[in-house]
Amino acid sequence: MTLKKYFPIIISSPSGAGKSSVCDAVLRKCKDVEYSVSYTTRPIRGSEVDGVDYHFVSEDEFKNMIEQDEFLEWAEYLGYYYGTSRKTIQENLLKNKFVILDIETKGALKFMRNMPEALSIFLFPPSMKELERRLRSRKTDAHEVIETRLSNARHEIADSWHYDRFFINDDIEKVSDKIIEIIYKKSEGKDIYG
Amino acid sequence: MTLKKYFPIIISSPSGAGKSSVCDAVLRKCKDVEYSVSYTTRPIRGSEVDGVDYHFVSEDEFKNMIEQDEFLEWAEYLGYYYGTSRKTIQENLLKNKFVILDIETKGALKFMRNMPEALSIFLFPPSMKELERRLRSRKTDAHEVIETRLSNARHEIADSWHYDRFFINDDIEKVSDKIIEIIYKKSEGKDIYG
Numbered sequence: 001m002t003l004k005k006y007f008p009i010i011i012s013s014p015s016g017a018g019k020s021s022v023c024d025a026v027l028r029k030c031k032d033v034e035y036s037v038s039y040t041t042r043p044i045r046g047s048e049v050d051g052v053d054y055h056f057v058s059e060d061e062f063k064n065m066i067e068q069d070e071f072l073e074w075a076e077y078l079g080y081y082y083g084t085s086r087k088t089i090q091e092n093l094l095k096n097k098f099v100i101l102d103i104e105t106k107g108a109l110k111f112m113r114n115m116p117e118a119l120s121i122f123l124f125p126p127s128m129k130e131l132e133r134r135l136r137s138r139k140t141d142a143h144e145v146i147e148t149r150l151s152n153a154r155h156e157i158a159d160s161w162h163y164d165r166f167f168i169n170d171d172i173e174k175v176s177d178k179i180i181e182i183i184y185k186k187s188e189g190k191d192i193y194g
Numbered sequence: 195m196t197l198k199k200y201f202p203i204i205i206s207s208p209s210g211a212g213k214s215s216v217c218d219a220v221l222r223k224c225k226d227v228e229y230s231v232s233y234t235t236r237p238i239r240g241s242e243v244d245g246v247d248y249h250f251v252s253e254d255e256f257k258n259m260i261e262q263d264e265f266l267e268w269a270e271y272l273g274y275y276y277g278t279s280r281k282t283i284q285e286n287l288l289k290n291k292f293v294i295l296d297i298e299t300k301g302a303l304k305f306m307r308n309m310p311e312a313l314s315i316f317l318f319p320p321s322m323k324e325l326e327r328r329l330r331s332r333k334t335d336a337h338e339v340i341e342t343r344l345s346n347a348r349h350e351i352a353d354s355w356h357y358d359r360f361f362i363n364d365d366i367e368k369v370s371d372k373i374i375e376i377i378y379k380k381s382e383g384k385d386i387y388g
Contacts, residue, residue, distance in 0.1 A: 124318065124360045129387035158352035166318045168360055170388075193323035194364075 004187055006093050008115055009033070009100045009179075010163075012108045013123035014153030016135040018169045022123060023102045025176035033183070034097040036088050039065065042080035045140060073103070073110035078148065082107060089115070098183055105159040112162065119186050121179060122163035126170045128153070164192065198381055200287050202309055203227070203294045203373075204357075206302045207317035208347030210329040212363045216317060217296045219370035227377070228291040230282050233259065236274035239334060267297070267304035272342060276301060283309070292377055299353040306356065313380050315373060316357035320364045322347070358386065 009026075013019040027035055040054045041062050050056045057065075062081045065071060074083030084101060092099035103111065105122075112120055125131035131153060135146045160166060165182060167175050186192045203220075207213040221229055233249045235256050244250045251259075256275045259265060268277030278295060286293035297305065299316075306314055319325035325347060329340045354360060359376060361369050376386045 127357075127359050127387040128355050129358075133387070154352075154355045157355050158348075161322050161348045161351050163321075164323075165321045166362055168318075168362055193321040193327070 004189055005117075006096055006098055007186070008036070008089055008093070008111070008118040009098055009183060010108045010111060010118050010120040011100060011102050011123065011179075012105050012121070012156070012163065013169060014125065014131060014156045015104070015149045016131050016138065016153075017123050017125040018134070018172065019102050019123055021172050022169060022176055022179070023100050025172050026100060026179055029176060030098075030180050030183070032096075032098055033180075034092045034095075034099050036084055036092070036099045036101045038101070038103065039071075039074075039083045039085060040080060042078075042082075072114050073107045075104065075107040075110070077104055077106070078145065084111065098187075105156045105162075109159065109162055119165075119183065119192070120163040121165050121167065121182075122160040123167055123169040123175065124157065124160070125153075126168055198383055199311075200290055200292055201380070202230070202283055202287070202305070202312040203292055203377060204302045204305060204312050204314040205294060205296050205317065205373075206299050206314070206350070206357065207363060208319065208325060208350045209298070209343045210325050210332065210347075211317050211319040212328070212366065213296050213317055215366050216363060216370055216373070217294050219366050220294060220373055223370060224292075224374050224377070226290075226292055227374075228286045228289075228293050230278055230286070230293045230295045232295070232297065233265075233268075233277045233279060234274060236272075236276075266308050267301045269298065269301040269304070271298055271300070272339065278305065292381075299350045299356075303353065303356055313359075313377060313386070314357040315359050315361065315376075316354040317361050317363040317369065318351065318354070319347075320362055 011019045011023050026033055038054050039057055039062060041057060041059045044056050066074060070085055071083040072086045072089055074081060089099055108120060112118060132150060135149055167178060169175050182192045205213045205217050220227055231249055233251055233256060235251060235253045238250050260268060264279055265277040266280045266283055268275060283293055302314060306312060326344060329343055361372060363369055380386050
């Protein structure tokens, strides 16, 4: 099979709805997809690795990158900066790879404007109650942060209509299979909306 | 199996995303569910039957019912009135039936406030492009009405977080099976959010 074209893949969801797990599953199953490692100023968490999960940089470094126009999109979220480097995306596409981005909606909308050829997918949780449970079970966030994430989730859902396709993230294996199917469909110029 | 409790079931989706077809499938498969026939002032369409699809009434009759407080919820949508009669719901619940309502979000939110014990389900289309295609293929609406429905769809999606559960309506048989499963789970006091 010859793939006709490569493009970035945007995966967004409210915080806690599992976009990282879905991205991991797509990457594990599909050798044509590479992960776009974002830059962030937020502190590193438990098992995360610098340069693998994120490039962890200082606020000064991040602001310098903004000035040098190195970001295809960047956004502030809960007091920290997150950004996607133009170079990361271009290098992957040149290697004939799809490049998957795990980003929140504000950044995603900017990215879509800059690269309208991207495939954009929005993941809904099965319910808001389940989203809240997943956030609480994560135990990395204080009570007020969880409340903010839930309130943000409502705004993020309101922005979901901008995305190419919607899925409910109720089964990581099934959802990641569907995403891979759509990636190849789009690459072969087939319909991806039905 | 003894069912512990009966409640109304609210099914909402953007216009064209197929809530009526899903309701029909649930009703066909599940003898414990009855359809709540709404009242409306909109004109009757092709194959619709008065008293089955809707109670078609005049604007004067509808306004009189509002004055008599006969509606559990009512709303105006694209210039026509739609309402759910309190009596219809109560009669069905007294007969030990679940009663399914096919209503748009404005009416649904009012209904949830009046009957918080209801099970509320929001159906997303697989994509906005597919929603547009379904609306255009229906051929019952003028171009401007379709544009209005698409614009309304964005607001309806923004209200979706109020609902108990989210589904993508990409397969009527599968979605209706999942809804029936959740109806019985709720009736037996089991968790329905995961």
